[in-house]
Amino acid sequence: MRRHRHEFVETYDGMMAFGYSREEDEHSLIVFLQKFSDDDLMKLLTSRLSDAEIEELVNRLTGLLKTHLKEAEYHRYFLKD
Secondary structure, three states: OOOOOOOHHHHOOOOOOOOOOHHHHHHHHHHHHHHHOOHHHHHHHHOOOOHHHHHHHHHHHHHHHHHHOOHHHHHHHHHOO
């Protein structure tokens, strides 16, 4: 059974643009991140990132998770425990 989903990007028919409204920013961020995490793109991009860029990205993302998720949410939504 698959544990991860990227359905929003497949069904969203609005624009991907930032700065129009909070709702549009949230939808655009979901689309952007789901496109960003596409397996083919990640295989290509990660091989080109420097060690420092990888560390910077991981630190930024884990910082956001620590700031905005409770431990149980982290396990449920990120780790999929």
